[in-house]
Amino acid sequence: MNRVIVVGADGSAAATAAVEWAADDAARATARLCIVHAVDRSPYEIAKFSNPGPDDAVTLSAESVLADAERVARKRQPGIDITSELFQGAAATVLRGQAGHAGEIVIGGRGLGGFPGAVLGSVSTHVAGHAHGPVVVVRSNPDTAYGEIVIGLDDYHAGEPALAYAFEQALLRACTLRAVYAWQPPTHAHIPESAHDLGEIHDAQCRITAGILLGWRQQYPQVQVIEDVRRAHPVDALAGVSTQADLVVVGSQGRGAIGTVMLGSVTLGVLYQARSSVAVVRP
Template sequence: MVLPIVVGVDGSEPSLRAVDWAADEAALRGAPLRLVYASLWERYEGGSLAEDLNKPSEQVTAEDIVRTAAQRARMRRPDIAVSTDVLPEEPEYALVREGRNACALVLGTRGRSGFVEMLLGSVSLTVAAHADCPVIVLRGSHDNQVPAGARGRIVVGVGEQATDSAALRFAVQEAKLRHATLDAVRAWRCPAHETTDHPLLAGEPARLHEQHAVEVLDKALKDAPAAVDLHRRTVEGPARRVLLDASHEADLLVVGARRNPGHLGLQLGRVAHAVLHHSACAVAVVPEQA
């Protein structure tokens, strides 16, 4: 049984762009597409739902929202199976639960302008932090269009514990499906206390840290399939900055997020949290077991 790709829809153009992305992804995977509207979403979004649909608020119904989304998905990809559901509950709980039986969750962001556009909504952040499946949050383009594979590049951040990484497996699969180049990036830094003023030793600590980054990357990628156009990169600097810089040349940025069973708070590390808020392209947060 092929698990569906689930999209959270709310009637806004960002959520319809998420439908476009998810429809393309479903076609690539041969998976069904499931469109879900949590009917308490307007508690977070207010009157903007009606504004985006150009209707008075009293005329905007859940059926309007899922019907419009389904029509858009079928027009974009007539060959995929599309189903819809309206769930009378809080959106973050509904979507996290939907993720238990999905191969991926896809969400849009509702940036309006200026500073607000840079930040991620609470629903998307909560879902990315708790879902059991990969969560793809669309960022970057705000022209209501989703260019499929515009750059032909996927970037994956490789962490210290990269062996058997779910994020890396997901990135490899995406690169294969899209016939895209995969950039595996490992950031490294030389702690300030390890530097020295001696001219013959000044570069030694940095060289050792860079070499360790190369070894981590090689170990993580030792079983990568030859069919993938794989590029390995070690870059000096904080992982957040390195990955955000890389996002400007990518269609998708993939990062892992370690899950700690029994922990109730947001289960996102600093890197995942930063790229969700500020990436220039779509971000996939893939759960890793602690």
């Protein structure tokens, strides 16, 4: 794992929770924490704001945000290595650009730009949908611990980076790893559900699950794994177990070209419905 964890700070309560989460993860992984704040001057196309300088009001405010975030991180984990960086540009673009040298990007679920009552911000969905590698969207209190990491399984090789991240998190946290494989019976309008042998289908899904996890169990013998095969929609299954999870990890197979389509419908659904923090790991 790259030993740099990047966290976005904007002075909001959600971003403060993200800084605390990232500081804890940096301490566990012996990683350097880099706190990033982006100054987007495009809304202020007037002379007072559009000319960047060390003493202009926007820069001074941004430096204050970074200083406050660094204090939060040092108070949370006094022993970790912390740096901070101020960038010019849109927050989503700046954070996405950090993916190349970061082992993990951490962001709050909704920052200062979010709409009241919104469960997920546009920056969160953009970064999670476009940045390669783990992007953690912090949705829960870092001080609440259940001792369980959840990984959503599929039978595609592209899900392997998510599995690697989930096992590593479980190892670092000394947590149980719950591997959730959700399946639904074939749906055909002219064939009644009773015509399918649901027990046989379930057994087949259990065998698939065991096969996916076999090599990972051997690689991480210290991690206790629960194989949780459910007849449910994947979003419903993962959202259901998220209430007692420290983190839900999902891969993303989305291949769309624009916006949140890159996330895939299941990943986006989990981001919106999960009660815990969510890590999206794009291959």
